Amino acid sequence: MIHLPMAPVSPEVAGLCDWARSAGDMLAAGPGDPAQDLRRRFAEAGKIGLTGLTVPEEYDGAGLSATSATAITEALGESVADAGFVFSLAAHLYACVAPIAEFGTAEQKSRWLPGLADGSLIGAFAVTEADAGSDIMSMRTSATQHDDGWHIAGTKSMITNAPVADVVLAVVRTGEGRSFFNTSAFVVERGTEGFDAGAPYDKRVLATSLLGDLWFDDCRVAERDMLGSRGSGGAVFSTGMSWERVCLFGLYLGQLRRVLRETADYLEGRTQFGQPIARFQAVSHEIAECAVALESARSLLFRAAAAMDAGATDAGVLGDMAKVTVSRTAVDIGLRCVQLQGGHGVTSSTAVDVLLDALPSRVFSGSNEVQIGNIARSIGAAKPTRAAG
Incomplete structure (x- = not known):
């Protein structure tokens, strides 16, 4: 069993993360119509407060900061094997609910936020x-x-x-x-x-x-x-994307923590040439490289979340950098974990699922290529260009 650092959050939020991890079985996919099952899972998530993380407390939500929300999304990504549901939940919370909470009038917030908070309403x-x-x-x-x-x-x-x-x-x-x-x-x-x-x-x-x-x-x-x-x-639009580019990507940190542990356990149990393949230096170093990459991406994502909470002037560019870094890291570690497990990796492991689910992270919330252009302008490496039309 490998040991990975915990999220840089307060003991109170760490307790919320433990609580979120315990919800994995409750939020698992069920049989039947996918739309009905997604509604059921939102309702279950609502019962334990997960659908209202970004809803202010006066409208029956948790009113969490970006840092706390990112940590809980990471915990869900680690405990819920189905990344699709956590992705839908995060899109609801960060791209729909957060802007309504920020820009809505008192009447609008009273009208929509309680239902979005308790999971009876799904946002897009x-x-x-x-x-x-x-x-x-x-x-x-x-x-x-x-x-x-x-x-x-x-x-x-x-x-x-x-x-x-x-x-x-x-x-x-x-x-x-x-x-x-x-x-x-x-x-x-x-x-x-x-x-x-x-x-x-x-x-x-x-x-x-x-x-x-x-x-x-x-x-x-x-x-x-x-x-x-x-x-x-x-x-x-900018508010929704700012929350999404940071908090939603906690999902991938959680998925990577889980698949890295699963891969390490498999390597310890798989024997070749008379010993567990985890004992070969090339293999153990590959796991270590994955852990370094994961913690580097994680540190940047939580720094971006802290900048959002502080209203820092560099919050936007840090969010862009974090989005690019986490998405690249997710694909890289997913591929490495598939490769480390060999035939098992491409046939029976969850590593290939993590890899496939990581691929769109390079595209949504603004493609990585667009984000690199934004970053270049933000740091003064490129001048703004005027599009035709």
């Missing part, structure tokens, strides 16, 4: 479109103002939780030109006329996290459904 964050991924300013979904409120038209694509979401935070265009000030955010509820969700995508990675499209066909929402003011879509 809708920004991406088929032709507006990394180039988010190419989004076409728009809202036009009328006497009865706003009419939204367009399609959002590849949205986590879309097939089951009860509350969707959508960023859409409300003006002309390539500027975030020409976008606004609306909260759209399931059942709203003109609003519908597509069937879950068929995908191999993060399989139990349901991904789908959202259709807005002259979808009519009231003025009171706008989150923040007109033109604040960029601020809402």
Whole structure:
């Protein structure tokens, strides 16, 4: 059994992490319809407070800091073998709930946060479109103002939780030109006329996290459904991404801690040439290299979370750096653990699942290539460029 350092958190939060780890069996995937099972698991998570980690206490949540939320997400990633569910839970908490908690009026928060906190409502964050991924300013979904409120038209694509979401935070265009000030955010509820969700995508990675499209066909929402003011879509988007790029990635730290332990245990039990293969220096050094890489990524992620909590001016660039580093480390360690286990790694181990589930981490929340560009500009290594159009 290898021993890995614990999260740099207070004893109180460490106790919450132990409690989160104990929820692994309760949150395991079940048989039957994937959408119904995801709802069941959200309800179970709600019973023990996991769906309200970022909801303020006055709206029945835990009101946790970014550091504490990251630590608990790591604990869940370590205890829940199914990364897909933890991913869906994190998308709900960090991309949907956190912006509503920050930008919502008292009426809006009273209306949505209690249900999001207790797991009876599932949240989603809708920004991406088929032709507006990394180039988010190419989004076409728009809202036009009328006497009865706003009419939204367009399609959002590849949205986590879309097939089951009860509350969707959508960023859409409300003006002309390539500027975030020409976008606004609306909260759209399931059942709203003109609003519908597509069937879950068929995908191999993060399989139990349901991904789908959202259709807005002259979808009519009231003025009171706008989150923040007109033109604040960029601020809402940035808040959701800031929380997601840091706290959600605790999932991968937890997954890596678990798979590294499982790999070390397998290597200790596998005998070749008359001794456990863990005793060969090349093998033990490979485990040590994985541990070094994991703790390095972990330190950067928790530093980014602490910067968020402090409102530090470098919180954004630290979040970008952490996202890139953790995603690279997740793929690297996943691949190393598969390789270390040989045939068992590609046929029977959880290492290959960890590797596959890590692959999209290089793409979502802003692709690593985009993040590197952002980092270059933040540190003064590159000058801002103006996109055509």
